[in-house]
Amino acid sequence: MPNTGTRNAMAPHDHAYKALFSHPEMVRDLLDGFVAGDWLAQLDYASLEKANSTYVTDDLRGRCDDLVWRVKWGEDWVYLYLLMEFQSTVDPCMAVRMLAYVALLYQDLIKAKRLVDGKLPRVLPLVLYNGFVRWYAKDEVSALIHHEPRALDAFQPYLRYLLIDEHQYRHGELANMRNLAAVLFRLERADTSASIEDALRELPEYLRGPERFNLRRTFETWVRQIIFPRFVRATENPVDVQHTADHWARRIEEWRAADKLEGRRQGESQMLLRLLEIRFGALPADVRARVEHAVLEQLEDWAERVVSVDSLTAVFAEAEPG
Numbered sequence: 001m002p003n004t005g006t007r008n009a010m011a012p013h014d015h016a017y018k019a020l021f022s023h024p025e026m027v028r029d030l031l032d033g034f035v036a037g038d039w040l041a042q043l044d045y046a047s048l049e050k051a052n053s054t055y056v057t058d059d060l061r062g063r064c065d066d067l068v069w070r071v072k073w074g075e076d077w078v079y080l081y082l083l084m085e086f087q088s089t090v091d092p093c094m095a096v097r098m099l100a101y102v103a104l105l106y107q108d109l110i111k112a113k114r115l116v117d118g119k120l121p122r123v124l125p126l127v128l129y130n131g132f133v134r135w136y137a138k139d140e141v142s143a144l145i146h147h148e149p150r151a152l153d154a155f156q157p158y159l160r161y162l163l164i165d166e167h168q169y170r171h172g173e174l175a176n177m178r179n180l181a182a183v184l185f186r187l188e189r190a191d192t193s194a195s196i197e198d199a200l201r202e203l204p205e206y207l208r209g210p211e212r213f214n215l216r217r218t219f220e221t222w223v224r225q226i227i228f229p230r231f232v233r234a235t236e237n238p239v240d241v242q243h244t245a246d247h248w249a250r251r252i253e254e255w256r257a258a259d260k261l262e263g264r265r266q267g268e269s270q271m272l273l274r275l276l277e278i279r280f281g282a283l284p285a286d287v288r289a290r291v292e293h294a295v296l297e298q299l300e301d302w303a304e305r306v307v308s309v310d311s312l313t314a315v316f317a318e319a320e321p322g
Contacts, residue, residue, distance in 0.1 A: 019221070029181040078124065141159045272303050283312075
């Protein structure tokens with residue numbers, strides 16, 4: 001079974017990863033970049049949503065470290081059980097643990113009456129591993145069960161999990177993926193100021209835009225609390241440390257300024273929607289979407305016109321550039 005002391009020592013790292021993979025963008029990129037199969041093309045990533053991942057067994061012991069997501073595949077739901085493993089030792093019975101967690105998930109769905117046509121949904125069990133010890137555990141429950149007598153084969157449990165071992169990917173392979181999860185793995189493995197800054201330079205490309213406001217803040221916290229302290233401890237060159245510290249301080253200030261501006265933009269957006277509803281009644285979906293995604297200057301321009309025009313159309317028509 002897992003080493004409790006090791007898990008406690010790794011708790012901040014585990015919690016940081018859980019926070020990152022609590023964002024649907026990270027789950028999407030993890031699937032796109034590190035899970036193979038034509039079936040992925042039929043996933044509706046817009047439907048990604050977190051499901052309950054805390055289950056209490058009969059002896060009142062619960063597991064809260066893992067994440068469960070569900071996503072639409074055609075008309076059906078597929079569940080993703082994401083178990084993040086960062087112990088210094090490999091659990092040889094991981095397949096049994098995953099079998100138990102999937103069974104608990106099924107029990108929870110049965111109790112909640114969330115079956116479709118009386119059937120349980122498909123589950124993809126994923127183990128995301130970041131330990132430095134080479135992973136050697138069997139990925140199938142059947143490999144952990146005695147083979148004799150063979151007459152009992154049909155009555156044995158079967159489950160196989162998909163292992164994503166961050167350290168099995170070469171740096172160049174990760175750099176070519178153009179994928180946020182790949183950038184995360186590169187930062188995890190970075191051990192020099194150059195490799196850290198190389199990955200950091202790509203982050204803004206993936207984190208820009210109002211829809212990624214919360215993900216950007218989560219990344220800021222993760223790099224500041226997990227990645228940079230690790231780099232400082234590992235390097236002996238004070239010039240490298242200071243250079244990376246200055247670079248990261250500037251990056252944080254840029255992101256905080258962007259976050260502050262985004263907070264103001266969201267506030268203006270909500271206020272304008274309320275004013276429009278008070279003045280003109282229920283708003284069409286396309287109008288709401290237009291307001292929710294508008295830049296701050298455009299929102300301020302529209303807000304000035306709400307009190308002086310006679311129709312909803314006029315609010316936006318008069319704001320169009322001439």
